[in-house]
Amino acid sequence: MTDTELPLPPWRRGLPKRARPARPALGQAQIVDAGLRIVTEEGVEAVSMRRIAAVFHTGASSLYAHVANKEELLQLMFDRICGDIDVPAPEPGRWRDQIRQLARSSHAVMGRYNDIARAALATVPTGPNALRVSEGMLAILLAGGVPPKVASWALDRLFLYLVADSYEGSLHAQAAAGRGVTEGEYGDTFAEQLAGYFENLPAERFPNLRANARVMTSGGQDERFEFGLDLIIDGVARYARS
Incomplete structure (x- = not known):
């Protein structure tokens, strides 16, 4: 029997498993927010799907459900700031x-x-x-x-x-x-x-x-x-x- 197959001691049975911290829900608005923070601090060249994914501790592929590519992201970012005009x-x-x-x-x-x-x-x-x-x-x-x-x-x-x-x-x-x-x-x-x-x-x-x-x-x-x-x-x- 390996360590991973060891049974729980009697005093541990029935206790809730330690939960991992939940990641914040990822959506288009959060992605745009992250992009605007990066562009404000470092400029457009610093914005990339991989860079933004790292902010959320995930892979770039998880962003594509919300944003097609960097070009669309930049357009969404620009439209966001137009709301302040x-x-x-x-x-x-x-x-x-x-x-x-x-x-x-x-x-x-x-x-x-x-x-x-x-x-x-x-x-x-x-x-x-x-x-x-x-x-x-x-x-x-x-x-x-x-x-x-x-x-x-x-x-x-x-x-x-x-x-x-x-x-x-x-x-x-x-x-x-x-x-x-x-x-x-x-x-x-x-x-x-x-x-x-x-x-x-x-x-x-x-x-x-x-x-x-x-x-x-x-x-x-x-x-x-x-x-x-x-x-x-x-x-x-x-x-x-x-």
């Missing part, structure tokens, strides 16, 4: 201010999650939260008298601007962290180096870059974001019916 009810007389408000909210939310904006590049987010934002933005533009075609294309261009600017901002933040400096310090250093480079270009070939080097490299990230936002909104306003 404030979408105002349309007020026709304030449509420009409302689009600006919605754009700022979207940009701020994406900025809180490292480089999550990367997940929205080269795709069209179609989750319920992303659709809520798109529907709200389109409703504001239409209420302001912007023709449907212009409003629809403006929605696409504005979203691309928000995503690209947010993603670039995350790259600057990562570069600053890698150098052990603040984002402001990194931006100032980079701007100074770039201005110096422009000023030393051959004058006969690049007279305008040389002459305007300091202007081209002036302004902080927030200031430039607002400038770009104004360009888009003012451009759309040309088409709006009074």
Whole structure:
């Protein structure tokens, strides 16, 4: 008789077996939560099915019952954060201010999650939260008298601007962290180096870059974001019916 076949002593019979700690129920929401924690701390590249499975002390195969692959997971993560974006009810007389408000909210939310904006590049987010934002933005533009075609294309261009600017901002933040400096310090250093480079270009070939080097490299990230936002909104306003 082996050790595993030994009978229980009389004083152990009838006692309940020692239960193993129960694992928390694994569902799509828990997987998305884990993915967002990883992307916030380490970025999109650190997110993988195997990495998330390790959080739950299980194998990657157990995740596929809830998420098809990493690409779907990233889309679910992006849609989750879209739920934090404030979408105002349309007020026709304030449509420009409302689009600006919605754009700022979207940009701020994406900025809180490292480089999550990367997940929205080269795709069209179609989750319920992303659709809520798109529907709200389109409703504001239409209420302001912007023709449907212009409003629809403006929605696409504005979203691309928000995503690209947010993603670039995350790259600057990562570069600053890698150098052990603040984002402001990194931006100032980079701007100074770039201005110096422009000023030393051959004058006969690049007279305008040389002459305007300091202007081209002036302004902080927030200031430039607002400038770009104004360009888009003012451009759309040309088409709006009074």
